[in-house]
Amino acid sequence: MSLAHNFPFFTILLCLLAGVVTSVLKPRAAKYLTLLVSLVVLGLSAATLVLTLRLESSYSFMMGHFPAPWGNEIRIGRLEALMATGFSAVLFITLVAGLYHMPMFVSQKKFSLYCIMVDLALASVLVMLYTNDLFTAYVFIEIITIASCALVIVRQNGHTLVAATRYLIMNLLASGLVLLGIAMLYGITGHLLMEPLQEAVREIYQTGNYAQPLTVVIALITVGLAIKSALFPFHAWAPDTYAFGPPMSSAILSGIISKAYIFLLIKFFYRVIGFDIIRQSHIDDFLFYCGVAGMIMGSVMAISQRDIRRMVAYSSVAQIGYVYMGLGMASMAGVAAALFQMLAHAAAKSLLFLSTHELVSVSGNHKRFHSLHGAGYRNVAAGIVFTVSAMSMVGIPFTGGFIAKLYLASAAIPLGGGMRVLVLVALAVSTLLNAVYFLHTVVSIYRRPAEDVLYPPAHHIPRYVVAALFVSMLMTVYLGIGSGPIMRVIESGLKMFA
Amino acid sequence: MLQALYENIEQTVAVILFGIGFVILLLQRNLIRKIIGLNIMSTATYLFLASMGYIHGRKAPIVVDGVTQAIHYINPVPTGLVLTGIVVSVSFTGMMLALTVRLYRRYRTLDIDQIALMARQEEVE
């Protein structure tokens, strides 16, 4: 095992230790340490991706001296490395573009604590991507739940407190379901690591003993993770949380953290249960229909918002619906399209939250659409970035969103008649609805403002923020133009995933 | 079925408690009661988990007199998992209580619906 094989382990450890060290640092040092850590994690993840592209199959990394059924381990393949690279890139750019306005929301004394939350959130996202042990995943799910709640409540007003309480209650329900599911699964199989679990599940499937508990386990864990990633009927906590927290926290929550849960669910389907059993339990149909409903209802609710932050928040619900629709197709192409959509949405959504904040702050902090008239001229960079990321959300060609929808549509072709039609119709309707509210917003930020209104002088935005926003925008465009290699990595990664 | 439920009496009780905790967490509007419901729910899960490890006639997994045959001891894994679970629920209870304290200091009530209504009427920044 060469040194490069250790990189994923180093990234996890680095984030955990950085979180601990940050607790004794001054705010300024904490900020730079967090930036440095996310950059190093990005570098190491990219190196891991290069390494896994050379390997034929994924490899396990023992966390200790004991092999699979006894000790914890992580498993690294192309897909995990790709996702880790994508998420850490998004996080790094979000930090560069977002940290400078955090003093508006967090008092200086508590800024180090905020940085701890960011570090540990990144650590647990990485663990959820790499882990090969169901119980480790549960522990880190809990870390990420506390971290994301704390990311929201650093801004202490009534709205965030209420939103955080709702968030916590829903997530605790979900955690209870997941833990009960894991406990049952342990009871009927006697394992917690994924490979032995899969063998035991196969045996249950063939002999028929404990088949009923197995179905309940699948349902419990799926519903738990669906609540945590804000799938449509369980999304009630999401919009307020995204809309009232600091914009950077919303970007991290909606862009990265909700995706980590979905990745864990995909891992559970592929590596623990196996897709043939999933299909037999019809949980995939449930996810499919919830996803379709979320695509439509999320957009409808986004249209009815009068506040730009809430609109962006509701559009997250719609976009998560796309991911679950792809997952619910229960085919390789569908899951690959869902994974691509996860990447495209992570890149575009964090941009949307950050550029929305810039636009709002040059309009006297009023979030109504008519206050935003002309904001695209007052802050040209934010206007361009917002327009491009909105285009990606709608699915206009040459952006990531377009390609994701294309893959989703082509994944629907081999499906049965009714489902195929449903996917295509839902995609068309949802795209139309997305266009209604996003293009309306884009138009309104470029409309001439009323003449009697004087806007506060635009505060100076540092150059590096503009640069980071543009880099992220290029990422979105790259996902739209150069999607071929990424899609090949996803597909080959999925093959070595199971 | 009833026979089977009676044989698994620990798990039966655990599951019923889980459902009760779940409903309390959903139904009660008082935040403190919600937290109590949450604790009932997680404790029920631990009871469920702990019942997985017990084997009749065996002892707690601490080596006595150098006897290390597996047939003398119960399963140590659920014990460890329950330990982790308890720590997690302590953390969550602390966090929820802290949120409740803040909300109460701000709105002088524990009713989440009233709090939400009052928050909505507050100035939107």
Place this chain on the structure above:
Amino acid sequence: MSKRRSDWQNRPQERFVRWMREGYLALDEAIEDSVLQPGEAPPEVDPELAAQHQEAALQHRHDRDLALDRLAQYDLYAWTLTKGRRLIGRLHVLLSLLLGGMIIFFLLGTVAHMPRFGAADVPANNEVITRYIEQGLAETGATNMVAGMILDYRAFDTLGESTVLFIAACAVLILLRIDLDDKGQPTQQLIAEESDDRHYEPKNDRILQGTAILLTPILLLFGLYVILNGHLSPGGGFSGGAIVSSGLILYLNAFGFKKAGRFFSYKTFQWVSFGALGFYGVAKAYSFYCGANGLESHIPLGTPGAILSGGLIMPLNIAVGLVVACTMYIFYALFRKGGL
């Protein structure tokens, strides 16, 4: 029918809503009249004054938005106070009970199919626990198999577990800690706002203090014993840390924050948890790295049953105990007065 309708229009909440609406709209027009009078402006406008006017206009728009928002909410408010509240409430109760009943029903159905309680041939009784029990003593050096399992075989979970405690303490700090001014004192205004517990502290309660003097050393010693013997007997870092923290909290209650602050300040919390978790992370990183790369780890396991045995387990138990004690103590201190 028509009578009913007229009744409906004259109901108090409807009148209230109408009053609110008319009141606000009238206010709107008044503001509009007073602020937006561009025609009468003299040719030479003081630029500052014009800016003020324009700012007022912007503010006015914002106010109007808010007023409209409030109106929408008062509609909702009036509705939720009467029929809607009861209706939604009943529906919510019904649905929740139904959901809870369904969950219990399905889970009971599942329990009936689960492996029999206490049987020796359950799936969980497999090669995994056979190795934990039979090889555990030789491989980890711990007499207490649970300690051996959570701190050696499945140590990564436990690292995450300690991190959960640490992050929860940090989150509660974010929520409840009162910001200090430059001199390190909480600002008076903040204390008043937070209405903390400082005023209600018992002062010189003889019975409490006597009990604390008697019990605190015993609690601390017992906690230490449980932590240090974690690899030999039931207990370990988590339970021992909780006992230690209960001793600290008892002392704090009896003698007040001033005395307790002499040996446990915010800095203590920071550095102790940093040291303990940092040590845990580094020590485990070493053993993970060695394990994964097939290297020999040079940590002696010692004689099983002796106090200095079990390799890393005892130091790790101490680290975990410190984290737990700090976290519990800081929870208590933050809830009582928002700081240490």
